[in-house]
Amino acid sequence: MVDVAATSAPQAWLRARSRLLSQLPAAIALLPAAAAVVFVYIGALAWTVRLSFSSSKMLPVFDFVGLNQYQRLFGTERFVVSTWHILVFGILYIAGSLIIGFLLAVFIDQRVRLEGVFRTIFLYPYAMSFIVTGLVWQWFLNPELGLQKTVRDLGFPSFSFDWIVDQDKVVFTLVIAAIWQSAGLVMAILLAGLRGVDAELWKATRIDAIPTWRVYVSIILPILTPMLATVSILLAVAVAKLYDLVVAMTKGGPGLSSEVPAKFIMDNFFERSNVGLGAAAATILLISVASILAPWIYAEHIRPQRVRK
Amino acid sequence: MSAVAVPQGPRPRSLSIGRLSVYGFLIVVALCFLVPLWVMIATSFKTMDEIRLGHVLAWPASFTIEPWLKAWSSACTGLACDGVKIGFWNSVRILIPSVIASIAIGSLTGYAMTFYRVRGARTLFVILLLGAFIPYQVFLYPLVRMFSSIGLYDSLTGIVVVHVVFGLPLMTLLFRNYYGALPIELFNAARVDGAGFLAILRHVILPMSSPILIVATILQVTGIWNDFILGLTFAGRSNRPMTVLLNNIVNSTQGEAAYNVDMAATIITALVPLAVYFFSGRWFVRGIAAGAVKG
Numbered sequence: 001m002v003d004v005a006a007t008s009a010p011q012a013w014l015r016a017r018s019r020l021l022s023q024l025p026a027a028i029a030l031l032p033a034a035a036a037v038v039f040v041y042i043g044a045l046a047w048t049v050r051l052s053f054s055s056s057k058m059l060p061v062f063d064f065v066g067l068n069q070y071q072r073l074f075g076t077e078r079f080v081v082s083t084w085h086i087l088v089f090g091i092l093y094i095a096g097s098l099i100i101g102f103l104l105a106v107f108i109d110q111r112v113r114l115e116g117v118f119r120t121i122f123l124y125p126y127a128m129s130f131i132v133t134g135l136v137w138q139w140f141l142n143p144e145l146g147l148q149k150t151v152r153d154l155g156f157p158s159f160s161f162d163w164i165v166d167q168d169k170v171v172f173t174l175v176i177a178a179i180w181q182s183a184g185l186v187m188a189i190l191l192a193g194l195r196g197v198d199a200e201l202w203k204a205t206r207i208d209a210i211p212t213w214r215v216y217v218s219i220i221l222p223i224l225t226p227m228l229a230t231v232s233i234l235l236a237v238a239v240a241k242l243y244d245l246v247v248a249m250t251k252g253g254p255g256l257s258s259e260v261p262a263k264f265i266m267d268n269f270f271e272r273s274n275v276g277l278g279a280a281a282a283t284i285l286l287i288s289v290a291s292i293l294a295p296w297i298y299a300e301h302i303r304p305q306r307v308r309k
Numbered sequence: 310m311s312a313v314a315v316p317q318g319p320r321p322r323s324l325s326i327g328r329l330s331v332y333g334f335l336i337v338v339a340l341c342f343l344v345p346l347w348v349m350i351a352t353s354f355k356t357m358d359e360i361r362l363g364h365v366l367a368w369p370a371s372f373t374i375e376p377w378l379k380a381w382s383s384a385c386t387g388l389a390c391d392g393v394k395i396g397f398w399n400s401v402r403i404l405i406p407s408v409i410a411s412i413a414i415g416s417l418t419g420y421a422m423t424f425y426r427v428r429g430a431r432t433l434f435v436i437l438l439l440g441a442f443i444p445y446q447v448f449l450y451p452l453v454r455m456f457s458s459i460g461l462y463d464s465l466t467g468i469v470v471v472h473v474v475f476g477l478p479l480m481t482l483l484f485r486n487y488y489g490a491l492p493i494e495l496f497n498a499a500r501v502d503g504a505g506f507l508a509i510l511r512h513v514i515l516p517m518s519s520p521i522l523i524v525a526t527i528l529q530v531t532g533i534w535n536d537f538i539l540g541l542t543f544a545g546r547s548n549r550p551m552t553v554l555l556n557n558i559v560n561s562t563q564g565e566a567a568y569n570v571d572m573a574a575t576i577i578t579a580l581v582p583l584a585v586y587f588f589s590g591r592w593f594v595r596g597i598a599a600g601a602v603k604g
Binding site: 023025026027029030032033034036037039040041042043044045047048051060100103104107108110112116118119120121122123124125126127128129130131132133135136137138139140142144145146147149150153180184185188189192233237240241243244247248251262265266269270275278279282283285286289293 | 365417422424445455477559571590593
């Protein structure tokens with residue numbers, strides 16, 4: 001590699017050939033991954049973007065209508081409200097999961113007994129499907145026979161909790177169910193981070209008699225920042241993907257009040273024969289995810305490499 | 310009762326108000342987390358008459374397993390009344406080949422990327438990783454067209470291929486990270502001895518891979534079992550996985566819903582991942598950490 005020019009041509013050729021031969025099985029082993037990347041991760045993605053510039057209805061056609069589908073998309077009430085719902089859902093869900101997950105991790109980190117039991121209880125919802133989560137919460141929040149009725153019968157006849165059938169509040173029920181499912185994930189990851197905190201640091205803060213809560217807020221939290229960033233990205237991606245939970249729990253209703261973009265795309269592709277419109281919405285979703293990811297990839301992977309050099 | 314000894318920990322502790330509030334907080338939140346599971350189980354053993362009274366948190370007064378039998382073999386989706394059992398077996402038929410194939414290809418890819426310098430492998434890895442973050446909706450429609458043009462749409466093979474493709478980023482990441490932490494000398498020594506690509510994998514690398522194989526299996530079994538959108542889109546009528554069938558049973562009911570049957574069917578669907586979770590314990594958490602923190 002260093003002095004190719006110094007070796008004679010046939011020798012270099014031989015070496016290159018033997019190197020190629022030794023890499024050949026590895027190259028063959030990478031073919032399935034290469035096929036997945038070419039056909040799906042690049043091919044299918046490019047195809048979707050291409051369709052978003054076409055007038056495709058039921059079947060894909062490859063004409064070019066400029067940004068017509070995007071114009072139509074932003075004039076479609078269902079998509080506009082979906083975008084609002086996902087923003088509200090996203091902010092509340094990420095904030096809620098981070099806060100509850102962080103609190104759980106901190107409290108579990110206080111050398112409690114039965115730590116394993118607590119951890120198991122907080123994480124089990126994460127093992128289940130969003131479909132299961134959605135169906136359970138749909139039943140539990142059922143205003144006629146679920147929580148509301150039970151609390152009323154306990155002697156609070158004016159108690160009201162009918163959010164799941166309330167157009168203005170149904171998104172919040174999705175938030176509750178989703179936080180229930182993912183707070184344990186945040187806890188598990190942050191707990192691993194807390195366990196990595198240097199014991200010396202704790203000794204030092206004890207000598208200085210800093211109250212424990214201050215240590216967590218002012219010292220531990222900054223240490224956990226990279227983990228918080230990673231978890232936030234995971235949660236943000238889950239927000240963009242939000243589909244199963246809505247299908248199972250509210251079917252997008254009542255009315256359009258819990259529709260979300262991922263569901264809008266699926267419905268337009270596979271039920272409403274609006275391929276071009278669905279593709280435009282999918283492209284917007286892709287751009288949103290990319291704009292969430294880009295700063296994180298830069299901060300986590302590109303900047304550290306530069307600093308090291 | 311007054312002085313509870315804490316077994317590990319440097320100093321003896323007494324139960325201060327601070328300690329009590331720590332436990333208080335944890336216990337209250339734990340109970341909140343358990344409520345949905347409790348409701349699910351309690352409802353599934355109640356009769357509809359009892360459910361209509363509306364005590365959703367109460368334990369069944371007249372205990373019945375009828376809903377479970379109905380959920381398994383005769384709950385209806387539209388006109389077909391076969392319960393979730395068909396979906397259960399469909400999920401098993403999808404699960405087994407998908408888990409095996411995705412782990413096999415993932416470990417092979419991770420191995421080749423770690424120990425061999427194939428041109429373009431790094432680019433491949435970066436694209437795979439980015440792909441893991443992109444919602445399926447961006448790929449699904451073209452994939453359906455591709456699959457139907459080569460006859461894979463609506464087939465078991467089709468859904469297995471889809472699971473392998475979308476499982477590949479996480480599996481590759483998992484194995485690449487694990488293999489990257491193995492001592493390279495082992496690989497070099499085997500190579501000097503003249504072992505080839507597959508021989509090194511089989512005799513040197515795989516025998517050391519059991520921890521990561523366990524983690525990968527846990528992740529893929531729960532992930533594929535819990536999948537809804539891919540099964541809905543690719544599996545076709547004859548291979549509908551359990552999650553899809555369950556959602557149809559519960560959400561396409563006409564007239565009064567049989568909540569007890571619905572909840573029994575829901576528990577049966579959640580049983581496989583829950584069993585994996587409870588029996589695998591720390592391995593599950595390790596999988597989350599391996600998949601998430603480096604992601």
